[in-house]
Each structure stands twice: as C-alpha cells, then as structure tokens.
Amino acid sequence: MKDQVKELLYQMLETELGGVQVYTTALECVVNDELREEWTKYLEQTRRHVDVMRELLAKLGLDAELQTPGRQVVHHIGESLVQAMQLAQNSGGPPEAAELVACECVVFAETKDHMNWELLSKYSRKSGDRDAPV
Ligand SMILES: [Fe+2]
Numbered sequence: 846m847k848d849q850v851k852e853l854l855y856q857m858l859e860t861e862l863g864g865v866q867v868y869t870t871a872l873e874c875v876v877n878d879e880l881r882e883e884w885t886k887y888l889e890q891t892r893r894h895v896d897v898m899r900e901l902l903a904k905l906g907l908d909a910e911l912q913t914p915g916r917q918v919v920h921h922i923g924e925s926l927v928q929a930m931q932l933a934q935n936s937g938g939p940p941e942a943a944e945l946v947a948c949e950c951v952v953f954a955e956t957k958d959h960m961n962w963e964l965l966s967k968y969s970r971k972s973g974d975r976d977a978p979v
Contacts, residue, residue, distance in 0.1 A: 846905065850968060851907060851913075852913055852915050852916075853961065853964060853965060853968070854898070854901065854902060854905070854907065854965075855902075855907075855911065855913050855915065855916045856913075856915050856916055856919050856961060857898050857961045857962070857965065858895070858898040858899065858902065858909060858916075859916045859919040859920050859923070860919055860923070860954070860957050860958050860961055861891055861894040861895045861897075861898055861958070862895055862920075862923070863919060863920065863922070863923020863924075863926070863954060864891040864894070864923075864954050864955075864958060865888065865891050865892055865895060866923055866924075866927050867923060867926050867927060867930075867950055867951060867954040868884055868887055868888035868891055868951070868954075869888065870926075870927045870930045870931065870947070870950075871884055871930060871947040871948075871950060871951050872884050872885065872888065873930075873934065874930055874933065874934055874940070874943040874944050874946070874947035875944055875947065876940050876941055876944045877944065880944070880948075884951070887951075891958075894958075919957070922953075922957070923954070926950040926953055926954060927950075929946060929950055930943065930946055930947050930950050932946075933945075933946035933947070
C-alpha cells in the first residue's frame with residue numbers, strides 16, 4: 846500500500862479521535878435541546894468511527910498508535926478547536942455565543958472528516974480492489 850494511503854488512514858483515525866473531543870466539548874457549550882440531541886447522536890457515531898478506523902488499521906497490519914507528521918497536524922487542529930470552544934465558554938459572554946462557536950467548530954471538524962472519507966472512497970474506486978483498504 847502506498848505511503849500516502851497509509852497517511853490518509855492515520856489522519857482519518859486522528860480526525861475521528863479529535864471529533865470525539867470536539868463533540869464532547871461542544872456538548873458542554875450547547876444550550877438548545879434539539880442540538881444537544883443531535884450532537885449526542887453524532888458523538889456516538891464518531892466513537893463508532895474511531896472503532897472502525899482502529900479495526901481497519903489492524904486488518905491492514907498497521908500500528909494504530911504510530912504518529913505521522915500529518916497526524917500530528919490533525920491532532921493539533923482538533924485540540925485548537927477544543928480550546929476555541931473553551932475560550933468562548935469562559936469569556937463571560939452569553940451562553941448562546943459559546944454555542945455558536947461550538948457550531949462552527951463542529952462544522953470544521955466534520956468538513957475534514959467528510960473530506961477524508963470522500964478521498965478514501967475515490968482512491969478505492971480508482972485503484973481497483975487489489976490495493977484498496979476498503
Ligand atoms: Fe466520523
């Protein structure tokens with residue numbers, strides 16, 4: 846398997862791990878009940894995605910703990926999103942403002958997540974069955 850594909854898989858795991866942190870923090874900022882319900886659902890889904898990625902890496906004989914430069918960047922961005930929400934939460938402003946910041950952070954996190962899966966499925970379609978991880 847190409848190194849770039851391995852890199853993508855590691856970034857995918859890291860994105861899901863960051864996603865769990867993002868949703869957990871976002872749920873501390875939430876005011877609206879429907880949004881709380883929605884994010885609780887997505888937190889569970891993201892936890893399942895972490896398991897899916899760990900299983901996929903194991904199936905391919907890849908060490909899920911291995912750090913790559915790209916993975917560290919993804920990790921840093923995830924942490925920054927969490928910090929941004931905490932900053933908004935502790936700013937002394939109205940809770941709705943922190944909720945809005947949380948909405949933005951969730952969008953950032955999910956955008957990367959969707960791009961990862963999109964890229965992996967494009968790669969799988971193009972490369973045929975032999976080299977495709979999924
Ligand atoms: Fe996900």
